[in-house]
Amino acid sequence: MSKNLFFIAFLLLFSRYGFGQDTAQLTTRTDSILYRLKHPVKNEILVVSHRGDWRYAPENSLMSIQRCIDLGVDIVEIDVRLTKDGHLVAMHDKTVNRTTDGKGKVSDMTLEEIKKLRLKNACGVKGSRQQVPTLEEIMFLAKDKIMVNLDKVEGETVKEAYKVLKETGTVGQVIFKGRETADMMLEKFGDIMKEIIYMPILIDNTENASGFVDRYNELLSPIAYEVTFSGTDTENFKQIARLNRMGITVLNIPLWDALTAGHTDEKALLEGADEAWGWLIKNGANAIMTDRLNELLNYLEGKGLRKH
Amino acid sequence: MKKRLVSVFVLIFILVNCKNNKENHNTTQEKTVPVNEESRSYTQIHEIRDNLLHPDNGQVIVVAHRGDWRNAPENSLPAIQSCIDMGVDMVEIDVRETRDGHLVLMHDGTIDRTTTGKGKVSEWSLDRLKTLRLRDGLGVPTPNRIPTLEEALNLCKGKIMVNLDKSYDIFDKCFEVAQRTGTLDQVIIKGARTNEEVREQFGKYLDKVMFMPMVRLSDPKAEEIINGYMKNDIPVAFEFTVPSDTIALIKRFGEIRSQGAGIWINSLWPQHNGGHDDEKAYADPHVYEWFTDNHINIIQTDRPAILLKYLRSRGYHH
Numbered sequence: 001m002s003k004n005l006f007f008i009a010f011l012l013l014f015s016r017y018g019f020g021q022d023t024a025q026l027t028t029r030t031d032s033i034l035y036r037l038k039h040p041v042k043n044e045i046l047v048v049s050h051r052g053d054w055r056y057a058p059e060n061s062l063m064s065i066q067r068c069i070d071l072g073v074d075i076v077e078i079d080v081r082l083t084k085d086g087h088l089v090a091m092h093d094k095t096v097n098r099t100t101d102g103k104g105k106v107s108d109m110t111l112e113e114i115k116k117l118r119l120k121n122a123c124g125v126k127g128s129r130q131q132v133p134t135l136e137e138i139m140f141l142a143k144d145k146i147m148v149n150l151d152k153v154e155g156e157t158v159k160e161a162y163k164v165l166k167e168t169g170t171v172g173q174v175i176f177k178g179r180e181t182a183d184m185m186l187e188k189f190g191d192i193m194k195e196i197i198y199m200p201i202l203i204d205n206t207e208n209a210s211g212f213v214d215r216y217n218e219l220l221s222p223i224a225y226e227v228t229f230s231g232t233d234t235e236n237f238k239q240i241a242r243l244n245r246m247g248i249t250v251l252n253i254p255l256w257d258a259l260t261a262g263h264t265d266e267k268a269l270l271e272g273a274d275e276a277w278g279w280l281i282k283n284g285a286n287a288i289m290t291d292r293l294n295e296l297l298n299y300l301e302g303k304g305l306r307k308h
Numbered sequence: 309m310k311k312r313l314v315s316v317f318v319l320i321f322i323l324v325n326c327k328n329n330k331e332n333h334n335t336t337q338e339k340t341v342p343v344n345e346e347s348r349s350y351t352q353i354h355e356i357r358d359n360l361l362h363p364d365n366g367q368v369i370v371v372a373h374r375g376d377w378r379n380a381p382e383n384s385l386p387a388i389q390s391c392i393d394m395g396v397d398m399v400e401i402d403v404r405e406t407r408d409g410h411l412v413l414m415h416d417g418t419i420d421r422t423t424t425g426k427g428k429v430s431e432w433s434l435d436r437l438k439t440l441r442l443r444d445g446l447g448v449p450t451p452n453r454i455p456t457l458e459e460a461l462n463l464c465k466g467k468i469m470v471n472l473d474k475s476y477d478i479f480d481k482c483f484e485v486a487q488r489t490g491t492l493d494q495v496i497i498k499g500a501r502t503n504e505e506v507r508e509q510f511g512k513y514l515d516k517v518m519f520m521p522m523v524r525l526s527d528p529k530a531e532e533i534i535n536g537y538m539k540n541d542i543p544v545a546f547e548f549t550v551p552s553d554t555i556a557l558i559k560r561f562g563e564i565r566s567q568g569a570g571i572w573i574n575s576l577w578p579q580h581n582g583g584h585d586d587e588k589a590y591a592d593p594h595v596y597e598w599f600t601d602n603h604i605n606i607i608q609t610d611r612p613a614i615l616l617k618y619l620r621s622r623g624y625h626h
Contacts, residue, residue, distance in 0.1 A: 054445055055378040057590075098421075098447060121610065122445025123377045124421055127577025128587055256448060266451060291446070 028144040046287035048075040058119035060090035077149040087111040088135040139168040182216040209235040224249035240284040253289040273299040363570035368624040371398040371608040381442035383413035398469035410434040411457035461489040503536040545570030553582025561603040572606035593618040
């Protein structure tokens with residue numbers, strides 16, 4: 001009797017996992033996202049949310065990040081800025097005017113002052129209970145569930161952000177990014193650059209795009225590049241195929257025309273996803289940042305380009 | 309010994325299962341909530357009108373605030389189209405007059421927040437406004453243009469009811485456009501005025517187009533204003549603002565509704581509904597029970613997808 005029970009329990013336990021199944025299932029969600037980021041494949045596209053799901057909750061709010069987690073988004077892009085008293089908070093603009101019920105520059109306000117504000121929704125209405133979150137609060141929410149891509153940190157706040165990640169144990173779950181050269185970033189931030197995940201951005205007027213990439217690869221071996229291109233005849237666009245051959249993730253951001261030569265989210269809705277997202281994937285995108293999460297996720301799932 | 313081993317295995321198995329189930333549950337559940345998912349059942353316009361004119365028939369009318377601004381710029385044609393596709397009953401849009409006397413959709417007095425231009429609507433001509441682009445919820449320009457009221461009503465014609473906000477001072481102009489586009493029976497004009505005031509100013513229109521008085525229930529005169537309408541011109545509905553859910557007048561909703569006037573409350577933000585608002589309902593749709601429990605039959609929302617889903621599950625909506 002007990003032998004049988006033992007046998008059944010044994011069977012059940014192993015049938016759950018199967019033999020030789022992907023071990024990623026035993027680890028966290030962020031581990032498998034990072035694995036895919038490091039090892040891009042043609043048949044799986046990573047989805048990056050621009051400022052959280054701002055169609056569902058105020059941009060850069062905890063609720064907008066939670067929504068991304070719920071939808072199964074891989075990476076959420078968040079903007080952080082430094083308050084007067086040295087705290088990093090999520091805020092896109094330099095001022096709090098557009099997105100909160102207050103007025104003034106983030107850099108002129110203390111965290112306490114900012115916490116008194118309430119966020120507005122995307123039609124500018126006050127009345128949300130949501131507050132401006134700190135980077136620390138974001139990392140506690142995101143930890144092990146979704147990777148975070150930090151924007152607006154490259155100037156002065158890499159060190160401050162790094163400190164928060166150290167304290168929250170999330171250094172390996174955050175992607176920093178910036179437009180400056182590898183040499184400049186190393187000079188400014190030294191060894192921190194070797195510990196953090198750093199994604200160089202190739203913007204359209206990057207001088208000598210291929211040299212920019214080569215130098216980064218030599219000094220910092222980035223696992224991903226954000227590449228924008230206003231046309232398909234640009235140096236930047238040519239880098240996509242190069243990065244594909246090197247097995248380095250390419251992130252495209254079809255938020256507006258000049259970033260992906262017109263192959264935008266808007267075009268996906270108006271002319272069909274194949275004309276926009278499909279085109280980007282065909283041309284080498286491994287990750288796509290979007291303002292249309294539902295539509296992109298549905299499209300990729302329909303094409304069998306999502307693992308889950 | 310063996311028994312203990314078995315129980316250890318069983319325990320591990322249960323724990324692992326629980327964890328996985330929880331994860332699976334989360335993903336599958338959330339993936340079934342894309343924005344327009346509930347969009348497949350359309351209510352015919354005559355049914356919507358019927359529900360509006362017979363507020364006691366048990367159906368609840370869903371009004372989308374500024375169109376579906378989550379998926380298109382607020383007060384844009386695609387924002388209205390998205391409401392139609394979703395099965396929303398009525399779209400609330402804001403009307404303003406240009407310098408040269410045309411009516412366009414615009415919430416703010418200025419065009420700064422929602423377009424690529426700057427300045428007051430009343431200082432711009434329609435031609436020049438038409439060169440601008442509408443911005444999305446992040447402030448990023450989109451290909452969409454500012455629609456005229458005429459374009460909006462032509463799109464709505466035969467498909468969705470329309471509530472015109474900021475329309476009272478331009479009542480006659482709104483009436484004229486509705487008449488010209490053949491949408492008079494789909495349009496509701498509204499204003500925070502007493503029955504005497506409306507009769508005096510726009511009385512000649514009251515039997516031609518639906519007018520909805522707006523009443524703040526915390527106003528000491530609220531009851532007097534309501535009674536004034538109920539005595540003379542029972543309106544299609546009252547739009548009530550309910551800052552606190554303990555206001556005694558709430559108890560009269562059922563009676564007002566049974567006499568033929570609908571009860572319209574905004575779920576938009578807490579000050580409208582004593583804290584039974586859309587943001588709370590996002591976490592727990594049962595928040596909308598406060599509306600149905602209190603005989604409210606018209607709800608203006610910023611979350612039409614969630615509200616429709618809830619009402620349909622309760623038999624309050626087709």
